[in-house]
Amino acid sequence: MRKRWRFLVGLSLVFSVLSVAACQNKGQTSSEEAAPVEERAASGKADTEKEKNSNPKTYKNVKKETQLFWATGVEPVQYQMNGTVEGTTETYVRELTDPKYQGRSGGSEGNRAAADWLAEQFQMTGLQQLPGLGSWKQSYETAVTSILSGEAFLIAPDGTEKELKLGEDWAFQASPEQVDKTLSLSTDHTLYEEGKAIWDAKAEPKDGSEKLCLTTGEVSEGILYTNALGVPSRITVTDAVYEQLKQEGYQIYLRLPDGIEEQGTADNVVGYLPGKDHTKAVVLGANFDGAGQCGPLLMPGAYNNASGVATLLQTARWLAASDELPCDVVFAAFNTEDNREKGSSALSEYIEKQYTQIRMVNLKCLGWKGQPLTVYGADSEADLRKSLAGGLGIQYADMDVGGDEAAFREENMSSVVLFQDACLNKQEVSAVLNSVHDVPENLDFAMLDETAKKLAAWIIERGDEPLVSYVVYW
Structure with a gap:
């Protein structure tokens, strides 16, 4: 059973049900010592419950309060990534937001073309195909969309x-x-x-x-x-x-x-780098599907979520250039995130028994200019949350946003999402999601490049940290 369906001793496990907009949950006070920052809220007219069900990953027009904390007792990562790597996050974001990919709607012709490009990038980076797949792609059954006019x-x-x-x-x-x-x-x-x-x-x-x-x-x-x-x-x-x-x-x-084929197939794009300890793995994930295209209206999806995929690719380049990794690192470009995270669930089920422990970091909506990064995760993921936030020197929120990371919550798994609080709490940011205004010009690519470098250093230094098991009640 997944940890998100249990209660921890003395704690309430906050979980965002997938059929409700992820940003409705309220942050809770953490049991860790921390210094809260000023609470912020963005207001707007809420969608009806049924409308949210049809679009579970829209963060627009939602009243939200998030309390942020600083992790204590965790030193920033000391490992230094030396040298340079090919490519930049800007190159990747501009490629993925190109009109030829039609906004990357799950399973569409443009989405499949984007998957092909990502597979090429994984191969060029020096990743290996995940054992047993026999391909850079993992296919699974799901509803898929065709971009058609009317x-x-x-x-x-x-x-x-x-x-x-x-x-x-x-x-x-x-x-x-x-x-x-x-x-x-x-x-x-x-x-x-x-x-x-x-x-x-x-x-x-x-x-x-x-x-x-x-x-x-x-x-x-x-x-x-x-x-x-x-x-x-x-x-x-x-x-x-x-x-x-x-x-x-x-x-x-x-x-x-x-425009909808309910019994179609879509593809994740997956690769990995072997590490010293093959019983443990860090999974880096980011969904590459997008809002699509309606006639001449292209929703490029730069912030949501070409930014996360670009950071994933750049982190892979840094790690591929490293001499040795402490454990296996799996890189996953997830598909059809808006279809109840079926892509991440497919991978989670596939690799669950291949490792004794899996620690997963989801990369979502990163790099909006002038806005800090935040690690989101409920107290069930406190150790991973604290390690990542403290290691990268950023704040965290005691809250589960219920994205692709939610699929990695088995007994031997822990997961968090690297996110931006502004996506929930600043109307000017959340308003661009699923719109023609979600363009590369909104992003700070230097921030994304630096985030990829720090994330790679965190994996090298702390990727094999033990997964802490919590005592739970049913």
């Missing part, structure tokens, strides 16, 4: 049609079934069940995500095209289009393709 027309009472421009007047989330209908805008359940209406989610958000629904928003900012859970498509239109649809006799014609 059409919409505004129909006047006299039958006159006006084409709506995709990316200017409207946008849509990938549809799990083909739609070819002319519909009125309504919150009448009877009309909806008869197939004559599209649900007016702006007027009545209740049940909105369970129905083909329409709402308003800043269309030009983009939309999370990925629809891993296969809920009915969500249509976003401008306020001007919405006001016309509210007038008597107006309708909308929609032609949406079926």
